[in-house]
């Protein structure tokens with residue numbers, strides 16, 4: 001389907017409530033101190049999968065045994081957590097406060113621009129949870145499957161994709177490397193508009209360049225050029241014009257709605273992940289309840305009952321996954 005370039009299946013890392021519930025499930029049957037604060041552990045483990053959390057509890061049990069504790073203490077858990085983080089987590093998952101804020105502005109930029117544009121898909125979820133190679137992500141889902149995409153929609157897609165980078169420019173006047181994936185996609189969409197969809201007034205309705213589908217070279221490995229040097233220059237200029245126009249729109253939106261951008265960032269820093277409902281509430285100027293929901297913790301430690309299932313469910317083939 002044109003205009004949607006990245007379809008992939010992604011399994012979500014659980015959010016804070018999800019991690020707390022998972023910890024409680026895995027803690028069942030283990031000899032734990034009564035003082036264990038699962039909420040704190042959940043807060044400290046962004047980006048952990050269920051398997052990571054289970055490993056951490058096992059590591060804590062080993063530590064407790066080594067220290068001749070009869071029960072696993074909070075200190076054992078924290079130590080196990082530090083070890084788990086220093087291992088596989090270090091490369092991509094440890095993020096300092098400043099980086100976390102930059103990531104939040106980047107993702108909030110995508111989300112606010114995307115939501116305020118008429119033709120972009122509604123924002124489904126925004127998160128600053130790192131996952132795999134990406135530091136955060138903004139998901140936009142169409143209300144229904146689309147088979148035809150209009151020029152207006154493509155222009156709005158590009159504008160929303162630029163929203164992350166533009167937020168960095170607007171807020172800090174500085175740039176970070178996180179937008180590289182966005183910029184590649186922006187260029188691909190703009191080039192396709194000019195060369196494949198005939199959406200440039202100047203170049204008209206020509207299909208410029210033929211796609212090569214040599215299976216041994218991978219998809220679209222190279223374009224076969226069937227146009228002159230002169231036309232190539234015009235294509236570059238037209239692509240540049242589209243991107244500049246979208247960049248200008250994204251800048252106007254974020255400058256005009258800076259209060260919304262700041263509010264979404266504050267909510268992301270506190271909650272890590274915003275559902276569509278939460279995101280819309282923040283855009284409306286409402287404040288969200290604090291992340292820790294009130295819950296009963298029975299003395300026998302059986303806190304994880306059926307009502308505390310992880311909130312995050314695996315997302316199957318979202319139309320757009322926006323890394324970093």
Ligand code: ZN
Nearest residue numbers: 164182323324
């Ligand atoms: Zn981005």
